[in-house]
Amino acid sequence: MSFLNEKRATIKDVARRAGTSIATVSNVLNGTGRVSADTQMKIKRIMQELDYSPSTAARNLKDKRSSLIAVIVPYLAAGSLLDNPFYWQLVAGIEEEARLERFHFILVGAEPDESFAFVKERQLDGLIVIGAFKGTDILDRIQQLKAPCIFVDSYLDDDSLYQIRLDDELGGYIGTRHLISLGHRDIALLSGELQEKGVHYYRWLGYCRALEEANIPVRKELVLEEPVSSISGYRAAARIGAQAAEVSAVFCLSDVMAIGLMKGLHDIGLKVPGHISVMGFDNSQQAGYTIPALTTVSQDTVQKGRNAVRCLIALMNGETAIERTFVQSVELVLRQSTGSKAE
Numbered sequence: 001m002s003f004l005n006e007k008r009a010t011i012k013d014v015a016r017r018a019g020t021s022i023a024t025v026s027n028v029l030n031g032t033g034r035v036s037a038d039t040q041m042k043i044k045r046i047m048q049e050l051d052y053s054p055s056t057a058a059r060n061l062k063d064k065r066s067s068l069i070a071v072i073v074p075y076l077a078a079g080s081l082l083d084n085p086f087y088w089q090l091v092a093g094i095e096e097e098a099r100l101e102r103f104h105f106i107l108v109g110a111e112p113d114e115s116f117a118f119v120k121e122r123q124l125d126g127l128i129v130i131g132a133f134k135g136t137d138i139l140d141r142i143q144q145l146k147a148p149c150i151f152v153d154s155y156l157d158d159d160s161l162y163q164i165r166l167d168d169e170l171g172g173y174i175g176t177r178h179l180i181s182l183g184h185r186d187i188a189l190l191s192g193e194l195q196e197k198g199v200h201y202y203r204w205l206g207y208c209r210a211l212e213e214a215n216i217p218v219r220k221e222l223v224l225e226e227p228v229s230s231i232s233g234y235r236a237a238a239r240i241g242a243q244a245a246e247v248s249a250v251f252c253l254s255d256v257m258a259i260g261l262m263k264g265l266h267d268i269g270l271k272v273p274g275h276i277s278v279m280g281f282d283n284s285q286q287a288g289y290t291i292p293a294l295t296t297v298s299q300d301t302v303q304k305g306r307n308a309v310r311c312l313i314a315l316m317n318g319e320t321a322i323e324r325t326f327v328q329s330v331e332l333v334l335r336q337s338t339g340s341k342a343e
Contacts, residue, residue, distance in 0.1 A: 009050035093305020172206025183341035230260030237264025255280035273339035292336035
């Protein structure tokens with residue numbers, strides 16, 4: 001007999017077998033009311049015999065919850081998830097924690113004109129928004145929903161919002177300091193769009209601070225802004241290779257760009273780190289398996305996803321002792337893609 005055709009035991013079946021009312025069975029399930037110890041044991045035994053489990057849908061209806069949350073990525077271009085392992089790891093952390101809490105989630109790449117009508121239509125319990133920007137129509141519409149919401153990797157100047165992000169400025173700083181410590185002075189930066197108060201903007205600020213502390217001028221011509229993808233990194237290799245006589249190191253503000261760049265440099269005959277040192281950011285799962293293995297600034301992306309779910313559920317439960325802004329740490333992971341500047 002197929003699973004779909006099996007008849008599932010109901011609370012009525014349990015009550016009938018136990019010779020009690022449905023209300024009594026419900027009291028045992030919820031730990032409410034006055035039910036004798038013998039009756040509780042009898043009902044629990046019958047539930048085991050019938051393989052009875054309460055209907056999640058029914059409980060959600062009673063609690064006015066759908067057990068469904070949305071993960072919203074504004075302006076997520078087609079193919080971005082496929083090409084960027086950062087999202088895989090973040091979603092993996094969200095899924096792990098959501099499953100533990102018996103929640104499901106939907107992933108939405110929101111266009112600028114997204115109405116977010118699905119939030120009410122599907123009675124979503126809460127939202128996790130990744131990479132929102134102040135002053136955008138999308139942010140305004142999300143806030144108008146009045147739904148419990150956690151913002152991830154967003155720098156929003158609103159103390160009433162709950163945010164989880166990385167110490168991006170420190171990450172840009174320690175990555176650049178590492179390259180300087182190896183003797184590099186002409187350090188190119190391969191970045192996504194440097195939109196003010198975005199994660200790459202703060203990583204760029206860290207890059208600038210490290211250069212300035214070392215009395216190295218910040219040169220605009222060495223800062224390349226490209227879409228965050230391996231293809232962009234690969235294509236940037238030609239531009240960087242043309243400056244190989246001068247540029248001795250490249251700090252990529254995303255591992256996926258660094259991996260594409262290393263492939264591109266290889267294809268035009270430049271060795272990493274022999275000719276050019278390459279550094280990434282994120283410590284994605286692929287970073288340790290490139291040839292050479294990628295030196296990178298590490299963040300715990302999976303834990304960031306878990307933290308977002310934990311904070312959202314606490315917010316939905318009305319807990320008040322939640323940090324409004326939680327900043328995760330970064331650390332340097334040294335591998336073989338960076339080396340001393342060749343004399």
